[in-house]
Amino acid sequence: MASSSSSSLSRVVVKSSDNNLFVVNKKVASQSQLLKQCIDNMEEKGTNDVILIPLSNVTSNILTLVLEYCEKHADFADDDNNNQELKQWDHEFLKKFDYATLNSLTMAADYMVTKSLLNLCCQFIADSIKDLTVQQIRQIFDIKNDFTPQEEADIKNENAWAFR
Amino acid sequence: MTKALNSINSNLKGYKLEPLLLPSKQTVVNIDSLSEAILISILSLLPTKVASRLSVISKRWRHLWTGVTAVELKLEQLLYCIIKSCFKLVCNHKVEEIQVTSASFIVPRCIFQCETLVNLDLNRRKSFRPHSNANKIMSIAGNS
Numbered sequence: 001m002a003s004s005s006s007s008s009l010s011r012v013v014v015k016s017s018d019n020n021l022f023v024v025n026k027k028v029a030s031q032s033q034l035l036k037q038c039i040d041n042m043e044e045k046g047t048n049d050v051i052l053i054p055l056s057n058v059t060s061n062i063l064t065l066v067l068e069y070c071e072k073h074a075d076f077a078d079d080d081n082n083n084q085e086l087k088q089w090d091h092e093f094l095k096k097f098d099y100a101t102l103n104s105l106t107m108a109a110d111y112m113v114t115k116s117l118l119n120l121c122c123q124f125i126a127d128s129i130k131d132l133t134v135q136q137i138r139q140i141f142d143i144k145n146d147f148t149p150q151e152e153a154d155i156k157n158e159n160a161w162a163f164r
Numbered sequence: 165m166t167k168a169l170n171s172i173n174s175n176l177k178g179y180k181l182e183p184l185l186l187p188s189k190q191t192v193v194n195i196d197s198l199s200e201a202i203l204i205s206i207l208s209l210l211p212t213k214v215a216s217r218l219s220v221i222s223k224r225w226r227h228l229w230t231g232v233t234a235v236e237l238k239l240e241q242l243l244y245c246i247i248k249s250c251f252k253l254v255c256n257h258k259v260e261e262i263q264v265t266s267a268s269f270i271v272p273r274c275i276f277q278c279e280t281l282v283n284l285d286l287n288r289r290k291s292f293r294p295h296s297n298a299n300k301i302m303s304i305a306g307n308s
Contacts, residue, residue, distance in 0.1 A: 103195055110202055122202065125195065126209035134220050141195040146223050155220050162216040 012039055012051040014067075016060035024067060027077070031070035033113035058108045062101070066108050069093065069117050094124045099140065200228065208232040248272045255281070 012029050014022045029035040035053060042051045055063065072093075076086050097105065102121060109117040129137055138145055147155070156163050195203075207215040207229050215229040235254065254262070255278035262275060263285040275284065 100194065103198060106198060106202060110199065118202075118205075122205045123209055126206045129195075129206075130210055130214060134217065137195075137218070137221060143194070143196050143222050143225075145221070147220065152220050155226070159216050159219060162213045 012053060014063065015052060015054040016058055016063045017056050018060050020060035020063075022060075022063060022067060025071075025074070028067065028071045028074045031073050031077075031114055031116075032066070033115070035112065055112070057111045059104070062104045062108045065097075065101075065105055066112060066114065066117065070114065073116065090120055094120065196222075196224065200231075203228055204231045204233070208234045211236045211238075213237075244270060248274070251275055261285070 010026050012024055012026060012035065014024050014029070014035065016022070024035070026039060029039060038053045039051060058066070072089060073086070076083075094102065102125060106118065106121040106125065109115075109121055132140070137143065145152075198206075203225075207218065210218075212229075212232065212235050215232055219226050219229055237250070251262075251272045252274045255274045258280040259278065260280055261283040262281060264271075271286065275281065
């Protein structure tokens with residue numbers, strides 16, 4: 001933990017893109033490098049006001065999830081012995097979400113610079129698309145195939161080793 | 165503003181959703197809306213063969229897989245000279261970590277001359293003779 005002087009605040013207020021306010025414990029907020037940087041900057045200025053951090057890219061339903069993750073990980077921040085329990089929790093945490101939520105969560109983790117959550121989301125998405133066919137991926141994620149059949153065949157030829 | 169927030173601050177223990185204003189608008193977000201950097205991290209976690217197959221998804225995905233930061237290849241029944249040139253290629257591309265899982269594998273010399281290599285894992289490989297001490301971590305797990 002960073003050193004905390006007597007004047008520093010124990011909580012910050014985070015505002016979601018849809019203008020909901022979240023009061024967040026500083027230790028929890030520090031799981032996000034973006035929030036941590038904001039807090040550090042404000043503390044350097046020696047402010048005694050409540051710090052309000054607006055997040056213009058994160059909606060409140062997604063922010064709730066990111067903060068749930070940060071809170072859990074802040075609890076475990078000081079001890080490595082419970083890694084297994086935390087991993088289990090991570091898995092159960094992500095398992096609940098549909099792809100749309102998972103993708104929004106991934107973007108939020110990237111924006112808020114919560115690296116461990118970003119890695120976790122990427123791994124989860126990779127695991128879930130690993131065994132899908134290209135057609136299935138297009139269907140599930142509603143991606144339009146903008147290749148002509150000829151172009152698609154050319155790419156397959158070019159990387160023939162991968163399609164064998 | 166500060167006063168209002170102070171009262172919220174003193175009333176709540178941890179974080180809590182304050183449904184003060186408009187409910188959030190639910191927008192559909194799919195994998196295609198992720199940034200290229202994130203998509204490349206996802207592709208890097210897949211076997212390289214799978215990642216390269218995804219180049220036919222759409223034009224946006226066409227070259228994404230060529231940016232992967234990890235390469236996982238299965239080299240089957242290849243001549244030693246081909247394996248050697250594969251390793252030479254990765255060593256020239258500033259590789260930091262190499263893992264080999266093969267029972268019979270002659271370690272090409274270029275691996276030991278690779279200056280960027282930090283982690284060399286010759287899993288199941290029992291004996292070899294390093295040519296340089298540039299490697300910082302080496303793990304040899306013998307399966308007898």
